[in-house]
Amino acid sequence: MLGTKASVVVDIVARKPSFAFFHGCGNLLHHSPPFLFNFNVNSQFQFSNYARMDIIVDDPQLFLKYVRQECKLGFSQINHALNLFQKMQSLHPLPSVIDFNQLLTAMCKMKPNPPFATVISLSRKLELSGFRPDGYSVAISANCYSRLGCMGFAFSLVGRRLKLGYELDIVVFTTLLNGLIHADNLRGAVKLLDKIVKLGFQPDLVTFGAMFKGLCRNGDNVGALDLLRKMESHGQCQPDNVIYCTLIDSLCKDKLLLEALSLFKEMKIKGILPNVVTYNTLIRGMCTLGQWKDAREMLIEMVDNKIAPNIFTYNTFIDMYCKEGMVGDARALFETMTKRGHIPNIITYNSLLDGYCLRGELDDAEKLMKLMVKDGCQPDIVTFSILVNGYCKHKRLDEALSLFREMPLKGITPNIFSYTNLIDALCKDNQLEYACKLLKEMQFHGITPDVVTYSSLIDGFCHHSLIEEATLLFKDMKSKGVLPNIFTYTILIDGLCEAGRLKEAMDIFSFVVDKGKQSVRTYNVMMKGFCKKGLLTEALELLKKMDNDGHPPDDCTYNTIIKGFLYGDDVSKSLELLNIMTSKGFAGDAKTCSLFVDLLIDP
Numbered sequence: 031m032l033g034t035k036a037s038v039v040v041d042i043v044a045r046k047p048s049f050a051f052f053h054g055c056g057n058l059l060h061h062s063p064p065f066l067f068n069f070n071v072n073s074q075f076q077f078s079n080y081a082r083m084d085i086i087v088d089d090p091q092l093f094l095k096y097v098r099q100e101c102k103l104g105f106s107q108i109n110h111a112l113n114l115f116q117k118m119q120s121l122h123p124l125p126s127v128i129d130f131n132q133l134l135t136a137m138c139k140m141k142p143n144p145p146f147a148t149v150i151s152l153s154r155k156l157e158l159s160g161f162r163p164d165g166y167s168v169a170i171s172a173n174c175y176s177r178l179g180c181m182g183f184a185f186s187l188v189g190r191r192l193k194l195g196y197e198l199d200i201v202v203f204t205t206l207l208n209g210l211i212h213a214d215n216l217r218g219a220v221k222l223l224d225k226i227v228k229l230g231f232q233p234d235l236v237t238f239g240a241m242f243k244g245l246c247r248n249g250d251n252v253g254a255l256d257l258l259r260k261m262e263s264h265g266q267c268q269p270d271n272v273i274y275c276t277l278i279d280s281l282c283k284d285k286l287l288l289e290a291l292s293l294f295k296e297m298k299i300k301g302i303l304p305n306v307v308t309y310n311t312l313i314r315g316m317c318t319l320g321q322w323k324d325a326r327e328m329l330i331e332m333v334d335n336k337i338a339p340n341i342f343t344y345n346t347f348i349d350m351y352c353k354e355g356m357v358g359d360a361r362a363l364f365e366t367m368t369k370r371g372h373i374p375n376i377i378t379y380n381s382l383l384d385g386y387c388l389r390g391e392l393d394d395a396e397k398l399m400k401l402m403v404k405d406g407c408q409p410d411i412v413t414f415s416i417l418v419n420g421y422c423k424h425k426r427l428d429e430a431l432s433l434f435r436e437m438p439l440k441g442i443t444p445n446i447f448s449y450t451n452l453i454d455a456l457c458k459d460n461q462l463e464y465a466c467k468l469l470k471e472m473q474f475h476g477i478t479p480d481v482v483t484y485s486s487l488i489d490g491f492c493h494h495s496l497i498e499e500a501t502l503l504f505k506d507m508k509s510k511g512v513l514p515n516i517f518t519y520t521i522l523i524d525g526l527c528e529a530g531r532l533k534e535a536m537d538i539f540s541f542v543v544d545k546g547k548q549s550v551r552t553y554n555v556m557m558k559g560f561c562k563k564g565l566l567t568e569a570l571e572l573l574k575k576m577d578n579d580g581h582p583p584d585d586c587t588y589n590t591i592i593k594g595f596l597y598g599d600d601v602s603k604s605l606e607l608l609n610i611m612t613s614k615g616f617a618g619d620a621k622t623c624s625l626f627v628d629l630l631i632d633p
Contacts, residue, residue: 090121094129101136108145111137115152127164130156134170146174165196169205176209184209204237211244219244232266235273242273246280254280271297275308282315290315306332310342317350325350345377352385360385374405380412387420395420409440415448422455430455446472450483457490465490481507485518492525500525516542520552527559535559543579550576554586561594569594585616592618596625
C-alpha cells in the first residue's frame, strides 16, 4: 500500500580588459601562441567512412550542399570535419567565406571538447593562402581564443575586425564577455559590460544570460539580483524564463528558498510563464531543505498548469522518499514513471538502491541491480559504492568484498569511498590485518587515503587495544600531510585513556582545546579518562570548563561523572550531580540507574 504522502504524488503524476587592445595591432595570426598551431592540417585522412562524399565530390555545388547538411547535423569526429575542410580548400573557385564559416562554427560546437585550437589553425591557414576573412570569421577566431583563455588575442582580434572595415556589434562583445567568464575573470566581465552600455551598444538576452550564468556560478547572488534590476531599468531587453531560472537555481543551491520563491512569484506576475525546469529547480530546493510538503504542493501546481513531470521530477521525488525511508512508495513511483514512458536513468536506480541499502533490504537491492543491467543501464562507481557500503553496514562483509573485487572486472576502478567503507567495516569486524592490506593497496593504485580512512584504522587499533599501532598511524598520517580532524583526535584521546596513558591523552586534549577544535564528545572521553583513574577533582573542574568554553555538558557527560563518583563511594556528590542533571532535562542511563538501585538494595 502506498503511504498517504506518496500516494498524493503518484496521483498527481498520474495526472574587463582595456579597449587599447582594439587599436594598433598588426596581423595577429602571425603572432599567435605556437601551442595553438601544432595541428598538421595537411595530414592525409581516410575517406572510407564517407562513401557518400566520394560520390558527390566531383560536383562542387552538390558537395557544398552536403557540407551544409553535415554542419547542421553536427560533427562527432574531427577527422570528418577536417576532410571536408581540406576538400573545400581544393575547389576552384574556392567556396564563399560563408561556407567556411559554417564549417568552423560547427566544429566549435563539437562535444565534449570543441577543437578551438584546431579551428584557429584552419582560420590561419585560410588567411595565409590569401583568403580574406569577413567580420564573422574574425568573431569565430575571437571566440576560440576566448574559450582557450587567450583574452589578449581575443581583444586584439576585435581591433582586427575594425581594420577590415566591419563594425562592432553586441555579438562580438558577448563573445568577449563569455571568454572573461570562462577565464573566471568576472570582475573584468562586469567592467566590460558597463563599457558596452556606455559605448551605446544594447546588450541582448544572450549577453545578459552569459553574465547571469557567470555571476551565479561564482555564487554572487547579490550581484546577479542587482544585474536583474539594472536589466529591467534599461527597458529595452527584459529578463526571460531562462534568466529567472538561472537565478532561482542559484538561490536554491545556496538554500535561499524564500528569495527563490519571491523571484518565482515575481516572474509569474510579470507574465513570464514557468516551465518544467523552473518547477524542478524549486522542488529540488524544497527537498534539499526537507520541506517535503511544500515540494508536493509545488508538484500539484505544476501539474495543474498542464506542465508534465519529466525524469528529473521523478528522480527528485524518488530520492526524497528513499531518504525518508519510504522505499516502497519510491518503488511505486518508479513503476508509475516507467508506465508513462519515462526511461529510468542511473540516477533513478542509484537513488532506489541507496534506499534499499539504508533499510537493510539488500536482497531487493541485488534484484534492482540486475534489473538495471537488463534494462541497459550499466552500474557506475556510485552504484557499486552504495552496495558495498550497504553490505558493510549490515555486516555482510564477504559479499561486500566479493562485489568490491568484481568492480575492476566491470571496468570500474574503486575510489576512496569504496576503500574507506571496506576498511572501516573490516576494522569493526576485527580484521585489522586485511584492513591494513587494503590501505596499502589503495596507496599502490595511487588513491591517497583521507582523514576518514586513517580515522577508521586508528579507531580499529584503539578498540582492539593496539594503542602503539594507533599512535604510529596517527604520526604517519600527519607526516603525509593529512590533517587530523576532531573525530581523529577524540578517537586517539579515548584510546590513550583506555590504555591508561592519561598524560598523553591530556596533552592531546589540551592541544585540541587550545586550537578551539573540541566537541562535547571530546570532553566526555576525557571525563571518562579522569573518572577511570579516580581523578574526580579533575573531572569536576572539566565539568565547569565545558560550560565556560561554550560546550554545555550533555546526558553522557553527567552519567559519566555520576558513575565516577559512585565508583569512588561519594554518594552525596553523586546525588547532587544527579539533581543537576535531571533539572537540565537529562535522565540517567541504564548503568547509572542500576548503580543507584544497588545502593538501595545493599546500603
